Amino acid sequence: MTHAETAPFQFFRLQVDRTRRLGPSLVRVTFTGDDLKNFAAGGRDQSLSLFLPHPGQEAPVLPPLDNPDMYAILGAWRALPEDERAVMRSYTVREQRTEPVNEVDIDFALHEDGGPACRWAAQAKPGDRVVVLGPAVADNTGVRFRLPEDADSVLIWADETALPAASAILEWLPAETRAQVFLEVPYSGDRAELATRADATVTWLVREEGAPSAVDAVRDAELPGEAPYVWIAGESGAVKALRRHFVRERELDRRRVTFVGYWRKGLSEDALREVPDETQEDA
Numbered sequence: 001m002t003h004a005e006t007a008p009f010q011f012f013r014l015q016v017d018r019t020r021r022l023g024p025s026l027v028r029v030t031f032t033g034d035d036l037k038n039f040a041a042g043g044r045d046q047s048l049s050l051f052l053p054h055p056g057q058e059a060p061v062l063p064p065l066d067n068p069d070m071y072a073i074l075g076a077w078r079a080l081p082e083d084e085r086a087v088m089r090s091y092t093v094r095e096q097r098t099e100p101v102n103e104v105d106i107d108f109a110l111h112e113d114g115g116p117a118c119r120w121a122a123q124a125k126p127g128d129r130v131v132v133l134g135p136a137v138a139d140n141t142g143v144r145f146r147l148p149e150d151a152d153s154v155l156i157w158a159d160e161t162a163l164p165a166a167s168a169i170l171e172w173l174p175a176e177t178r179a180q181v182f183l184e185v186p187y188s189g190d191r192a193e194l195a196t197r198a199d200a201t202v203t204w205l206v207r208e209e210g211a212p213s214a215v216d217a218v219r220d221a222e223l224p225g226e227a228p229y230v231w232i233a234g235e236s237g238a239v240k241a242l243r244r245h246f247v248r249e250r251e252l253d254r255r256r257v258t259f260v261g262y263w264r265k266g267l268s269e270d271a272l273r274e275v276p277d278e279t280q281e282d283a
């Protein structure tokens with residue numbers, strides 16, 4: 001890399017500015033910080049790695065962040081004792097605003113198994129400090145939603161952890177794109193207003209109202225047009241079943257489907273990093 005090039009990902013020191021409860025299952029945390037002047041979210045499902053303090057720590061524990069080699073920082077972070085080093089979790093940039101001030105929103109799903117990120121978000125307050133490994137250029141590999149140029153319709157399935165990504169994708173979709181959108185959430189109160197210029201049909205699948213399984217929900221969905229694109233993200237068992245459905249049963253070209261397991265029942269994200277990704281196994 002020459003001096004003129006910017007590394008696609010960098011570490012950013014941020015603090016909580018405010019929080020807002022969006023519904024029973026989601027809390028929005030808005031972050032600010034001088035470092036955000038170099039933050040360049042690509043929109044859609046832009047993901048980042050969030051480093052959080054353990055309870056009782058004032059700030060997340062990481063090695064010095066002034067090393068330009070992010071892999072060296074990550075290696076040094078991994079070498080720290082597990083109960084001391086910052087907890088790392090994957091999240092989505094729900095929105096970045098640069099005016100009137102630079103801010104980033106992350107929407108956290110609160111869940112009963114309450115891992116460290118969920119517990120942190122439930123109690124987050126102004127001034128709380130975090131570190132983010134996030135985008136410094138807008139075109140980066142943390143954006144997985146890649147609409148093929150010839151796509152003439154889109155199908156989206158997301159659970160509550162991927163609702164922030166699905167919402168941002170809907171905001172990004174070109175006007176009049178035909179979109180079938182399936183959003184699975186725990187509670188009726190999790191339904192939200194979604195902004196889009198797309199020609200979108202949104203179906204809320206509310207678990208407390210007896211929502212069908214992910215595959216049953218999409219089984220009869222028509223994929224209009226000749227060249228659909230499918231984006232699926234959420235609990236990895238559901239994602240795997242949907243992948244089978246679209247690739248094996250409906251025989252969709254697998255290059256036109258994006259499937260991302262966001263979490264897996266019974267496994268923390270640390271444990272998940274140690275096992276094969278079941279969503280990418282052959283359908």
Ligand SMILES: Cc1cc2nc3c(=O)[nH]c(=O)nc-3n(C[C@H](O)[C@H](O)[C@H](O)COP(=O)(O)OP(=O)(O)OC[C@H]3O[C@@H](n4cnc5c(N)ncnc54)[C@H](O)[C@@H]3O)c2cc1C
Pocket residue numbers: 047089090091092093106107108109110111112113114115116117118119160161162164165260261262263264265266267268269270
């Ligand atoms: C690319 C990417 C983007 C993501 N974006 C978001 C986002 O914007 N918002 C968001 O909320 N999540 C998002 N996630 C999912 C999030 O990283 C996981 O839910 C993560 O496990 C939460 O960490 P934790 O510390 O709360 O729980 P962990 O310590 O990782 O897990 C503890 C226990 O909780 C269970 N668990 C984890 N998440 C849930 C859940 N949602 N419901 C029920 N049980 C759960 C686990 O199976 C485990 O048993 C994203 C994941 C990826 C890979």
